Amino acid sequence: MSASAEEASDDALLVLYANGDSRAAAELTARLGPRVFGVAMRVMGIRAEAEDVTQEAMLRLWKMAPEWRPGEAQVSTWLYRVAMNLCIDRKRRARGGHVDLDAVPEPPDPGRSAAEQMQDGARQDALQAALMQLPERQRQAVVLRHLEELSNPEIAGIMDISTEAVESLTARGKRALAAALAGRREELGYSDG
Amino acid sequence: MADEDKALQELEDLFAEARSAPPALPDHLSAAILADAARVQPGFQPAEPARQPLWRQLAEALGGWPALGGLAAASAAGLWIGLAPPSFMPDPVALAGYEDSSTAFADGSYDMALMLSEDLQ
Numbered sequence: 001m002s003a004s005a006e007e008a009s010d011d012a013l014l015v016l017y018a019n020g021d022s023r024a025a026a027e028l029t030a031r032l033g034p035r036v037f038g039v040a041m042r043v044m045g046i047r048a049e050a051e052d053v054t055q056e057a058m059l060r061l062w063k064m065a066p067e068w069r070p071g072e073a074q075v076s077t078w079l080y081r082v083a084m085n086l087c088i089d090r091k092r093r094a095r096g097g098h099v100d101l102d103a104v105p106e107p108p109d110p111g112r113s114a115a116e117q118m119q120d121g122a123r124q125d126a127l128q129a130a131l132m133q134l135p136e137r138q139r140q141a142v143v144l145r146h147l148e149e150l151s152n153p154e155i156a157g158i159m160d161i162s163t164e165a166v167e168s169l170t171a172r173g174k175r176a177l178a179a180a181l182a183g184r185r186e187e188l189g190y191s192d193g
Numbered sequence: 194m195a196d197e198d199k200a201l202q203e204l205e206d207l208f209a210e211a212r213s214a215p216p217a218l219p220d221h222l223s224a225a226i227l228a229d230a231a232r233v234q235p236g237f238q239p240a241e242p243a244r245q246p247l248w249r250q251l252a253e254a255l256g257g258w259p260a261l262g263g264l265a266a267a268s269a270a271g272l273w274i275g276l277a278p279p280s281f282m283p284d285p286v287a288l289a290g291y292e293d294s295s296t297a298f299a300d301g302s303y304d305m306a307l308m309l310s311e312d313l314q
Contacts, residue, residue, distance in 0.1 A: 017230070018237055025230035033218040033226060041216050051222050058226045062233040127207045146208045178200035181207070 010075035011068070018065040025062070032076060033058060035148065036083045042143040043087045045132050053090065057083040073157075080150075081158045084140050091136060130180035134173050141169035142177065277306030 008016070008024075010031065016024035036057050040050035060082050061075070068075075131139050137159065144155045145166070152170075156163045245253075252261055274282070 017234065020234065020237070022231060022234065025227060025234070029218075029223055029226050029230070033223060034215060037218050037222065038215045042211075051219065054218075054222060055225050055229065059229045059233070062230045065233075066237045123207055124211060127211060146205075147211055149212065174201060174204060175197075178197065178204045181204060182196070182200045 011070040014061075014065050014068050014075055015070055017062070018068065028061070028075075029058065032061075032079055035076065036079055039080065039143055039148060040083055040087060042128070042131060042147055043084070043136075043140055044090065045128060049090060053083055053086045056086055074154075077154055077157055080144065080148075081160075084144075084158060087140070088136060126181060126184055127177075130177045133180055134176055138169050138173035138176070141166055142173035145170045146174070276309060 008027070010028065013024040013028050013031075017028065033054060037050055037054040040053040040057075041047065044050045044053060057079055061079055064078075131142065134142065140159060141155060144150045144158060145152070150158070152163045152166045155166045159166065161169075252258065255261060255264065
């Protein structure tokens with residue numbers, strides 16, 4: 001099963017899971033979990049929030065498995081869409097409370113060595129801080145396009161907007177990010193050369 | 194313009210750095226996701242089997258093709274024995290209270306089995 005599970009499509013794994021194969025869940029989690037978590041981290045900006053979004057999105061995937069119709073859509077697209085909607089819901093709820101999530105910087109990535117973290121940490125923190133200044137939809141579009149490297153049509157499907165709207169959001173988002181980072185060039189180690 | 198191009202290029206570099214070190218799924222989160230999967234899975238109904246034609250459902254209920262073959266052979270033998278019983282068995286027609294079929298014909302040698310065998314030729 002392990003060899004065939006690695007070769008199976010997300011579609012097939014979801015059907016296997018719905019039919020009672022628990023190993024399919026492990027493979028799907030290994031494949032899709034990090035992608036959802038990565039996007040949620042960038043969009044939410046807080047690890048604990050990103051973890052909650054990831055777990056909830058995956059839970060919805062498990063519950064939806066028996067109704068999944070293979071071939072009609074990509075599992076990853078469906079999951080990204082659920083995750084993005086969960087992020088928006090949480091942001092809205094947070095704005096109604098007392099916590100300003102956008103003001104909290106991303107914690108350093110624990111997967112890197114200490115030296116690398118010191119070197120790259122400042123730049124990645126700056127990128128995250130600049131991302132958090134973007135309007136919600138721009139941030140989602142930029143993260144999906146430039147960090148997840150999804151195609152514009154796929155992002156359009158995830159965000160339920162036209163491809164042209166995706167292009168517009170990402171272009172405006174990139175300009176805003178570049179402007180936000182321009183004032184920190186020296187701090188981030190970029191020289192005028 | 195050149196400044197903007199440079200800023201956009203530096204942004205692309207930052208994106209590339211971020212892509213090269215994606216966050217890993219924390220172990221406790223992976224475990225929680227799999228625990229959810231295990232909790233949800235037993236609630237699923239088994240997938241409904243594809244509907245089959247009535248004749249196939251009946252054949253399978255009787256035990257498949259071997260059983261159907263046996264049933265057909267037994268039916269044919271029963272019909273033949275009923276129409277032309279061996280000499281050591283009582284004539285079912287007489288048992289039912291009717292005349293022997295052979296006596297109904299003028300020459301007295303005709304019986305149902307002979308009639309059927311002629312029909313088959």
